[in-house]
Amino acid sequence: MKTSAPTAHDDLREALRDLSAQFPPEYHRDHGARETYPEQFVDALTKAGWLAAMIPESYGGSGLGLTEASIVMEEINRGGGNAGHCHGQMYNMGTVLRHGSEAQKQKYLPKIAAGELRLQSMAVTEPTTGTDTTKLKTTAVKRGDRYVVNGQKVWISRIKHSDLMILLARTTPLADVKKKSDGLSVFIVELKDALGKGMEIKPIRNMVGHETYEVFFDDLEIPEENIIGEEGRGFRCILSGLNAERVLIGAECIGDGYWFLEKAAAYGKERLVFDRPIGQNQGVQFPLARAYVNVEAANLMRFEACRRFDANEDCGAQANMTKLLAADASWEAANACLQIHGGFGFAEEYDVERKFRETRLYQVAPISTNLILSYIAEHVLEMPRSF
Missing domain, CATH: 1.10.540.10 (Acyl-CoA dehydrogenase/oxidase, N-terminal domain)
Structure with a gap:
């Protein structure tokens, strides 16, 4: 293709x-x-x-x-x-x-x-805040040469297959800061020193089968040398990583989109109904063609976001648009692929249902489509903040 x-x-x-x-x-x-x-x-x-x-x-x-x-x-x-x-x-x-x-x-x-350590986990999201990150409730209080962490996180992935975890916690109470994005700090947590020693995890079973957990902190101690950047300015540290996250997950969606399109096009050429390949019908061709156009558009936005990121240029809008376009395009391709396969699309052996569930996640995570639209309206179109 x-x-x-x-x-x-x-x-x-x-x-x-x-x-x-x-x-x-x-x-x-x-x-x-x-x-x-x-x-x-x-x-x-x-x-x-x-x-x-x-x-x-x-x-x-x-x-x-x-x-x-x-x-x-x-x-x-x-x-x-x-x-x-x-x-x-x-x-x-x-x-x-x-x-x-x-x-x-x-x-x-x-x-x-070298592969001796894995840094697969990032603990930001909480049960009552979600994308309202600045209102997170997990605290890290300085006591001597250590920070003591208490609180809860949710949807924290790959903990059992990671040695290190990035943690965002509030080091200054929200009531004591001028800007709500101030007073947050980032830490690197060495999980072997944390699990069972102030940090507990509980798996969340989910439709994707993705390894993810609730995390509970009860007087977890983190050495002060494990704070990343300046205390109270961690929100800015997290944001630069989130732009990369949105682009990379957009790229995954693009990969999914091509997978669905290649799978569907091949099936459309080999599946015979009424003595002709179903791929000969415009009712089959048009949804795939439309999905291909949209995957290609997302692909081009992805490379523009990457170019800006690698050049240390502002790429917030492009990163967000990449994620939105790619997630929408992969979901469109997934639906077309499943529909074309008919009943066989639901059979495990065709892999369509597995990939269908996987790509559906990205309409919701790591940032919802609606929040991206709010970002574009406020920061690109210069409209009033909606929340």
């Missing part, structure tokens, strides 16, 4: 497709059905250096940009996998890289690049 990607990166794509080919649909189908973690697949990505793509060469990484990282995520999903099992490391690592001290970078980045 032809694409309009302005920077093809053929060698990169070929290498990723070769790796993905070692893990056939049956592998991902089995893990999906059993709701287990695809450890071998993630290990292969780690050993090949793909999950350290954005770590500078001086810290043992590949020194690539968000453009290349987004292609990694795209190709994982286009190859039938689910990058949601490992995408956290791509954008969580940027919080350390862009805002961490030199000591923190030296301590963690080389080990992440």
Whole structure:
């Protein structure tokens, strides 16, 4: 299938497709059905250096940009996998890289690049705040040379397959700050020192089978050297990572979109009804053609967001638009693919139902479509804030 990607990166794509080919649909189908973690697949990505793509060469990484990282995520999903099992490391690592001290970078980045440590988890969302991040209730109180954390987080993923976790907590009460985004701080949590020692987790069963948890903090102690950036200015540290997150997840949706389109087009050519391939009918062709146009449009926005991010230009609007366009396009492609497969689309052996559930998530997370529209209205169209 032809694409309009302005920077093809053929060698990169070929290498990723070769790796993905070692893990056939049956592998991902089995893990999906059993709701287990695809450890071998993630290990292969780690050993090949793909999950350290954005770590500078001086810290043992590949020194690539968000453009290349987004292609990694795209190709994982286009190859039938689910990058949601490992995408956290791509954008969580940027919080350390862009805002961490030199000591923190030296301590963690080389080990992440070598695959000795995983930084897959980020704890921001809470049960009563959701995307209203500045009102989060988890606190971190300074006591001597440590911060003591109390509170609760929800929808925190991959904890059992991560060594490190980024945590956002309030260090100054909301009533004592001039701006509600002030007084929040970011910490790096070493999970081996936290689990069972002030931090407990409870799994959340969900329709995607995605490994995610509720997290409870009860006097968890974090050394003061584990604060990232300046105390009280953590919200700014998180935002730079969120732009990368939105672009990378947009790229995953683009990969899903191409997967659905390729799957549906192939089925449309081979499935015979009334002595003719169903793909000969415009009623089958048009939904796929429309979905392809929209995936391509999202693809172009993705590369513009990446270009801006890699050039250290403002990319907030482009990152948000990438996520919105890509999530909508992949969902449109998913619906067309399922409809074309008819009853077989619901059968596990065709993989459509698994990918259908996976891509549906991104209408909701990591930021809802409506919140993106609010962002564009306020920050691009300069309309009054709606909330």
